[in-house]
Amino acid sequence: MSEIVTLSCLEDGIYQINLNDLQNDNQLTDELVDIFLKKIAECAKNPHLKVLLITGLPKIFCGGASLDVLQKLLRGDTEVKDLLLPTELLRFPVPVIAAMEGHAVGGGLLIALCCDVIIAAQESRYGVNFAGLGFTPGMGTTSLLPSLVGPLFAHEMILTAKLYKGRELQGRGLFNDVVPKQQVIEVAMDIARNIAEKPKHVLEMVKDTLALPRQRALQEAMSREHLMHTVCFNHPDTQSIVKDMYIS
Secondary structure, eight states: HHHHHSEEEEEETTTEEEOTTTTTTTOOOHHHHHHHHHHHHHHHHOOOOOOEEEEESSSEEEEOHHHHHHHHHTTOOOOOOGGGHHHHHHHOSEEEEEEEEEETHHHHHHHHSSSSOOOOOOEEEEOTTTTTTTSSOTHHHHHHHHHOOOOHHHHHHHHHOOOGGGGGGTTTOOEEEEGGGHHHHHHHHHHHHHTTTTTTTHHHHHHHHHHHHHHHHHHHHHHHHHHHHHHHTTTTHHHHHHHHHHOO
């Protein structure tokens, strides 16, 4: 049985964390998030690492929260582990590149938005589908998304819960590059090699400075989003929707 999250060294200074949970479509199960966080912590201590690539399955980069996680929220469990991921990625000591060959929705897309460089596929679908599932956004969506695409398009994405093909998001400020799926890793590696040529202490200081505004915005947003989740997951309509999803 293959590991659901793997860590490997691709080249000098360039490491990769790959989300590889085919059975669960790379959803943010407790198991995947636990291992993901451990790999991030392991990488952060690596003196040779200058840039980290995060990749997923060819068809699915990350599928967002699992039904079991939604059930926890329904029961009022505040220890939802995937909420830790945005903070850990934003405070990671060196640049992080999200190379998304496959789809990324909800929390799966937010993982990418907490990276420093994002490469997406023209054919794959991306969006924040929280409202479409009957509940309010999480993982800092309400601050991170407007900071990238501007408030008006962020409002549209959040309120409609639409899933956009990568080519529809070209030039919207969400991704650095949108390329054919087969070119995603190649483009990401070209950028990674360019970054890895720089002194590590320079990369660390620049990363920390560039991430600071998003870190502050994330903390404010997550406090508000937590309150919304508390109200929302106690609402009969949301409870009914999540229960129906779980049964089906």
